[in-house]
Amino acid sequence: MGITTGDQSGYALLVAAEAPMRYPYPVSDLLPQLATIPPARLVGTPHASAVQLASPHDPHTILTNLRTAAAVEGPLLVYIAGQLVVDHRQHLLHLALARTTARTVRYTALPWHWIGAELQRRPLGTTTVVADLAADTDVWQALIHQEQSLAGPFALYGAVQLQDRRHRPGPSYTNALTHILRTAPTRPSAEQLHHQAARAAAVEDAATLWLGGQAVEQAAPHPDVDVPAPRTEATSTTAAAVEKDPHLAIRDASRAGRHGEAAAIAASYEQAALRAHGAQSVEVAHWIEVRAFLALQEGAPDRACQLWLQAAVVRLTADQPEHHPEVAEAVDRAHGAWHHVSDPSQLRQLGIELLSLRTRVPGKSGARADVQRRLAHLPRAVNP
Known part of the structure; x- marks a missing residue:
């Protein structure tokens, strides 16, 4: 689901976090599935390498790997599977990790905005995030009503499924994605791959919120920008x-x-x-x-x-x-x-x-x- 850019080598960072929540989202078997796909086909480049983080415990471990991935010159794919939760003090989205509980979100989960913060320096159009996520009713509704956002400086594809007492979803999006990459005679484009996986995973289900790819492009310079200068405290020019x-x-x-x-x-x-x-x-x-x-x-x-x-x-x-x-x-x-x-x-x-x-x-x-x-x-x- 990456972007082919000449003969550049690609890179994939694959994260699957299964947290000890009341209704856990079963993602522990997803990385072995993705490992059966050659990294080059996964990213969509002639050559690629991949790093997997299975059930990480520490958000800083993911942060370190994100920084390494962000420094790669070629196309980058970041895959994230797990459960979305909110820090109730700051009301920020997090990815629950292996030690996350309802009371420890702020200290043990990965803040979602860290992902965008690490990837925002990359060249435009070279970064794709694929998300296979679940969320409880409050978080899911906040996403639907656009009170929360997963957007960032990347093209975004995937699914967030409602998970509660009545809805116990599985990672059908990743299962479909993996099957297509294994069996398709030629690798589909990022958008085609997303839509094929979405159809195969029954996106019409009302309990599923789907994220369309949003490529980030730089806007043309605006001639009327009123530019304030950065604050400076030095008075000498030496x-x-x-x-x-x-x-x-x-x-x-x-x-x-x-x-x-x-x-x-x-x-x-x-x-x-x-x-x-x-x-x-x-x-x-x-x-x-x-x-x-x-x-x-x-x-x-x-x-x-x-x-x-x-x-x-x-x-x-x-x-x-x-x-x-x-x-x-x-x-x-x-x-x-x-x-x-x-x-x-x-x-x-x-x-x-x-x-x-x-x-x-x-x-x-x-x-x-x-x-x-x-x-x-x-x-x-x-x-x-």
Whole structure:
């Protein structure tokens, strides 16, 4: 279900997490099935390698493997099977892991937004996520009503099935996918493969929510972007001051049109903050926001919006409250950038994420209604 790009080698990261929940989703046998398919056919490239994580216990183990996968230059397939749960303190989606219980979601499960955070630096159009998931009624309804989103900087295919006392689904989507890859004379395209698997797995069942592939494409530069500058605290232009405060170097590179250099400096400091303070820290959130400013200066409001949304979620996860000025500013900045996005599919994807955050960080009067209204007026083909 990957994307063929010349003769580049592909990579697959396969994760199947069966959690000790009341109604466990039976995914422990899925990786052996997928292992019977050559990685190159699985990813859709001439050559590929694969790494499997069966019933992982620690979210940081998955995070480490995600970072390795994100660094691969060729097409990448990330397969995730398991049960979706919500952290009831922050109301964020997580993938339940082998030690996850209802009371320990925040500490033992994988935050879903970590996936997007690790994959967002990859070249556009090179990343596919395939999800075979189950969720209880509350989580499933939140996805249906777009109060929660699995969207990210990747093409997304798969299924989320309702699982409760009356519905005990099995991973029919993966079973169908595996059978098609084994038996088809030629490998279908990603979209064809998804639709064939969906039909074989009886998608019409009302208890199943299906995710269509959403390829992320960069919007054309917008000529009227009002660009705020990153905050800087250094006042000296000496070399020592530049070395002491990287914001000066980033500002100067950006003003000179060296956007790649500016982004590289910001990314390097973000990685340093990540190593020093962890992925869910205000220090990391700050550097994500710097990259959001730079994205606007490059004329990419879609990327800027996505980064500010990511920064807001990181700040909330780092225990900054919804009313904290920096949280509110991140959401407001995302909202402003969203109004400059012109591509309908990007508008919808980013708007759904923004609407979810606006339920927690309402902003000025009418902000949430503005998002709802704009989503409602998208073309029928994008927002049926």
